[in-house]
Amino acid sequence: MSTEKKNLLEVRNLTVHYETDEGIVEAVNNVSFDIAPGEILGVVGETGAGKTTIALSIMGLLPKPPAHVISGSIKLDGEEFLPSLPEPEGPFDFAKKGPWKAEQKKLELRFREIRGKKVSMMFQDPMTALNPVLYVGDQIAEVIKIHENISAAEAEKRAGDMLEVVGIPRERYKEYPHQFSGGMKQRVVIAIALACHPDLIIADEPTTALDVTIQAQVLQLLRNLQKEYGTAIMLITHDFGVVAEICDRCMVIYAGEKVESGNLEHIFDKNMHPYTRGMFESLPNLEEDTDRLKPIKGLMPNPMDLPSYCSFAERCDVCEEICKSRNPELIEVEPGHEVACILVTEKLAAQNNAKEVK
């Protein structure tokens, strides 16, 4: 990561828990990352890894309760978006309750101002993300009207422009979502997300519900628009193919923790974390024939009962005694390439020692 460039989004030590009847779910643990202006960051992980929770935290859309932001900081353009005051302990903690509530309210108002304008979100399922009883065009115009002080006619014109930008003829402004196919709906969703030219779009599995040929269209569109408007994108996906297609950098999440991050070369060719490697090995290869796939054994650990050591240890092929002694720390193995694996840390330390001895 180049330090001279000012980051658009800075997330530091984000920890989010869900308090459920069964126990506390540690959904996101101590995750830090940055997104530079105009950059596409891929966030890869399996179901339940905490990808969506991270996205919702940035949007200020976490369902509270059950979600609680335990610690961390989310800075968008240098502005802090997580509450600084501690949560009141129980309903009778009047001393903390007043100021805490006031701050929550202020944050919520601020969030409403920036959502759509500065940062917007695209959800996975285009079928349910649109309101079925409104014209698609009006749904785009609505966002513009909320954030920009312009007349209804002007907003409608802008919404028509946006439709054309995403490749839908303006004439279809007055049609309902059910008259659109899946790929077209996802284009409308993109148009809504882009309507106010936000600095950051959070796309949560934007192509998972689409067919391959339509996925290719939508990805191409996203990439073109990103180039044109310079919008940064945080792309949440489980598909390394999509990452390879459009991302600049990539971050791998496992059991709520960031296990590896770096540019595409780091992640695809020089990956060091056993989980990242395992993911690549378990994919069927299109280029050469393989007799058997190499799945990662076992299951993701229970987020209500994470081990006090590396959470991947139980599934890891190269796990050693030392892996079960402590939590791995995230270290930078080369500029911009971070890995959280005890074995990698140890190996690096040994190499450094050897150098010093020489």
Added chain:
Amino acid sequence: MALIEIKNLKKYYTTPRGLLHAVDDVTLDIEKGKTLGVVGESGCGKSTLGKTLIRMEDSTSGSIKFNGKEITGMSQREFKPVRTQMQMIFQDPYASLDPRMSVSQLIAEPIQTYHLAKDKKELDDMVGALMDEVGLARRLVNSYPHELDGGRRQRIGIARALSLNPEFIVCDEPVSALDVSIQAQILNLLMDLQAEKNLTYMFITHDMSVVKHISDDICVMYLGQVVEKANYQELFINPMHPYAQALLSAIPVPSIHSKKERIILKGEITSPIDPKPCCRFAARCPYATDQCRETEPELKPVTGNPSHFVKCHRAEELAAAQ
């Protein structure tokens, strides 16, 4: 002789807007012990084809021969013994298991239905053996589906399908609801079982890398029709139909080194309701001519390669030009 022979199979649904051609004139053979992959986008009729094949849906016309016997006209009673030979694995392991049944009840259901076990002990033994076979720990025998992850649930689905010792299994997107690391486990299991029991699969999926991994032959469907059918290697190296070419080129490859040309198709799959008698892909095809828009091509073997079928007027001409 092929295990499954399908001739001119059609399945139409009557809808308020017209006749929906879900499966239109499909002719296919599946050899014993082989896997036929069926790929295509949502709505292309691949699931309907699978369901019609094992008679979960009745076909509109055409013939399905299983082991040389015609099954389309059979009565329920005649079909019952054939039913045990043809099973299905469902897409969504969350929806396809009754939440109120335990693992043992779920696996025992088919055995009980056909009274294959003499007594409770034999039934338990059979359930245990099936659980071993699909890699489910026996201690899970009294668990309920909601307590298990997707991979284990899909193993239950596989055990149910295997319990009647079928020859042929229709796998309807069995791994698309699973995470990649789990997906690999299930694919390995399916391939091991095939090798062990000489099973025949029809593997329906939209995931090209999965279908290439598991199939011997692949057929590509578009709007209810088979547009190309070939050996898996042949199809991936030398796709002839413009749709198959676009489909293959659109796969996002998890590598930063394969910089291949993408063919981005214009538009989307058109309506399968009352299609016009022309090439159904013509509206999206970059090479479409007037001939394509007026007459429907036939599915015919490529010159020089009798096992490679393609349904395109211009396939050979385009291949020669390249």
Added chain:
Amino acid sequence: MSKITTPAMVKLSKKIEKNANVTSNTPGREALKRLRKNKTAMAGLIIILIMFIVAILAPVIAPYTYTEQDYTATMQGPSAAHIFGTDNLGRDLFSRCVYGTRYSLPIGIICTVIGLLCGGALGLCAAYFGGKVDMVIMRIIDVIQAIPSILLCIALVAILGNGMWQLIVAIAAGSIEGMTKNVRAAVFMVRSNEYVNSSKSIGVSDANIMVRHLLPNAVGMIVINAVGAVSGAILSISSLSYIGVGLVAPTPEWGAILSEGKTYMSVAPHMVLFPGLMIAITVVAFNLFGNGLRDALDPRLK
């Protein structure tokens, strides 16, 4: 939010991994656990249970019989001797309300059960056979629905005559259309599940699919509606008694007591207050319990 439910699942499967011989929770047992945690549902259940105990022990709890008259103390407000006061004939209202539980509760439940059996059979047939059978049954139900159920009850009572059994038949008949629709909807919802297809693909017979898959999975929704219907039936009994076509004096049915008290409402408001409260508390209790049951059986519906 799949993110919240998935961990719970992972946790459970891990728990099973750890303890080899752990007995698994059936979905029913888990629902019971959720029900126990639901405070409002438990409050409703406790009130219902108390009502039942009161009904059984009525002669012990009530200080007087429900017909005993004290002409020296008519229309008295609550006092130590008569905690709910007395009515215009000098009968103890508390005793009458206590005996009232012996009418409202059992009649309400019997009506619901009869309605459920008739309506359930119709609904099951409609949902299972579909097509023409469904059409015919549902059109008949539509016709019945066009008549307000209270009018239907009054008409039936007028034909059958006054009396407890006539009342039960009338109210049960009035509840059939709702029950039919509920059961049909519940079975329809279950029928569209993929596991029904899965069993069909194995070759399980239709009857077995009904008994082993459709009913067990639909029963939760049906029970929820039935519990709600009990409070409706109790209200119907009281309404009918109030307008004089249900149980009549001197039967201490709450609606009947209320009806007697209405003439003296301005001078002795307690005569309508207490029976009214009894009706309200019972109905609320059944509704609370019904809602809690719904949350426990199907947490997604919340």
